Amino acid sequence: MKKSAAAKKATPAKKAVAAKKAPAKKAAAVKKVTAKKVTAKKVTTKKAITKKPAIAPEKVTAAVKGASTVKTVTPKPPTAESRAALVRRARRINRELAEVFPYAHPELDFDNPFQLLVATVLSAQTTDLRVNQTTPALFTKYPTPEDLAAANPEEVEEILRPCGFFRAKTKSVMGLSKSLVENHGGEVPGRLEDLVKLPGVGRKTAFVVLGNAYGRPGITVDTHFQRLVRRWQWTEQTDPDKIEAEIGALFPKSDWTDLSHHVIWHGRRICHARKPACGACPIAPLCPAYGEGETDPEKAKKLLKYEKGGFPGQRLKPPQSYLDAGGKPAPPLGAG
16 A cells, blocks of 8 residues: 555656656757758758859950959840840940951952852861861962863862862862853952852852952851851841841941951850850950850960960961961961
């Protein structure tokens, strides 16, 4: 009986102790949950902080020319850009590029309209450098349309082999030479409608010849031009003729030839297809695509090509203005 009474007395005591311990456990559990939530919040905050938008330097001609950048701004994507704003931005980009490439010129070596016409046809699906390394032998042996028209196709093919697609290109240059002899007195015509009737000659080739041999304005819509004008949101068109029409409407006709050079040179040297050098781009604040490529200035500088990267250019006989700007002539075929 004494034992059971003692047991009864002990039971409430144990319950009291257990009751005291229970809130303590609950409090500990709450503290753990709260700590986890706080940690999660900190992690989320850190993650949110690390996601920074790409910021374009206000002026990065420095990355190209060697000066330091001073201020940074976030480029504004021209999603709701008015027509007038687009024209202003496009023309400003052209002015900026004219300052960066004051020596821009056609990157094919030529001494007359016939040589430029043939070289431009040969440049399809190969580099201007390879064409410039190939044409000296071609024009030494066949200096006139009459000579090339009467040539042995197999001998011409052998000379043009380094350009690729040499059989098709032989057919084109010999065909256009015959047409020049038969229909134009051996002279390259200075009209678009006549040029595009020649074998292997389209609007792009015709405008290269008209703009650079005859001083008649034209827009050259090559692969670099197409890529950049879409990247800059000047147009959404993919058809070369429609691109030509839309871009032509943004600029005075007198600007067309130089505009083509500026855009193409920028595409070959800085704004590459796969990895544009955004951190070395002089028009970064005006570009809605800033951040698609390398934005670190030092890393971007390593992506620059030709004279901007300290390398030889594409012409074996470049103009003096290019050499004065630090450009180097390209090596002849087989020399590098």
